C-alpha cells in the first residue's frame with residue numbers, strides 16, 4: 065500500500081476563501097494534511113482531530129518540544145456536546161459566548177473519536193466554536209473536529225495575517241486560507257471545568273469580567289503553573305517505565321522503536337518499525353495505554369521503552385516518556 069510520506073514538503077498555496085478553496089481545504093484535511101485558516105483570534109494551523117498521524121504532523125510542523133493538548137474546533141454546539149460533557153455553567157457559557165473567542169476544557173465523552181495525541185492523553189478536551197465566518201464555513205464543509213493551535217512555529221509570535229503564516233510555515237502547510245487580518249489578534253480565553261469549579265486557564269480575547277458576570281468568580285489556574293493554559297493533570301501510565309532499554313528483563317512489556325527489537329518481552333508494541341518519529345508520535349499514547357492495560361491485567365510487570373532519538377518529534381516523545389516514568393507526586 066503506498067504510504068503518504070509522514071513529513072513531506074508542501075507547496076504552500078495561499079488563497080482567498082471561496083466555495084472552491086473551502087472545498088479543497090476540507091479535502092486536504094480529510095487526507096490528513098494541514099490547512100491554515102483565519103479565526104477571530106489568530107490564524108490556526110488545522111488538522112483532522114480524529115487522525116493521529118495528521119495531529120503528529122501538526123506538532124512536527126510547529127516544531128513543538130512538547131505535546132501540549134490542542135484546542136479542537138467544531139462548527140456547532142451540537143458537535144461539541146457529542147465530544148464532551150457540559151455541566152450547567154459550561155452550558156451557560158456556551159449559550160452566551162459561542163460562537164466566539166472562548167475555549168472550554170471539559171470532560172471528554174468516551175469512547176472519543178478525538179485522537180489521544182490531540183488531547184495529550186488527557187481525559188478532558190478543549191473545545192471552541194469560532195465566530196469567524198471563514199473558520200465556520202471550513203468546519204461546516206469539513207464536517208468534523210479540527211485541532212488547531214496558532215499557525216506559527218513554536219516560540220514565535222501568533223500570526224494575525226495570512227502572510228505571517230506563510231513566513232513561518234512555508235513548505236509545511238498545504239493551503240493557507242487568506243481571510244485578511246484577524247479581528248481580535250489575541251488567543252481565546254480558556255476556562256476549565258475539570259475539577260468541578262470553573263477556572264481561568266488562560267486569559268484571552270473574551271474578558272474575565274464577562275465570564276464572571278455570567279457564572280460567578282473563576283478560580284485561578286492554580287498551583288504554580290507557569291504557562292497559562294497548562295495542564296490541569298497529566299496522563300501517566302500506572303505501570304513502572306524503564307527508559308532507554310536495549311534489552312528486555314523478565315516480566316517486561318516492550319515499547320519498541322525501529323526494526324532491531326530485542327526478544328523476550330511479554331508483549332511488544334512498536335512505535336514505528338521503520339524508525340519514523342512522526343509515526344511514533346501518532347501511536348505513542350495508544351501504545352502506552354495498551355501496555356499499561358496489559359500490566360494492569362497481569363500480563364506483564366512493567367514496561368521497558370527503547371531509546372528514541374532526540375531529533376524532530378523525538379524531543380516531545382522523550383519529554384512525555386520522561387514524565388510518564390517520573391515517580392508520582
Ligand code: AMP
Pocket residue numbers: 132133134135169183186188189190212213214251254256265266292293294295296
Ligand atoms: P494553543 O492552541 O497553542 O493556542 O494553546 C492551547 C492551550 O489550551 C494550551 O495552553 C493548552 O495547555 C490548553 N489546553 C488545551 N487542552 C487542554 C486540556 N485538556 N486541559 C488543559 N489545558 C488545555
Ligand code: MG
Pocket residue numbers: 213214222
Ligand atoms: Mg500558540
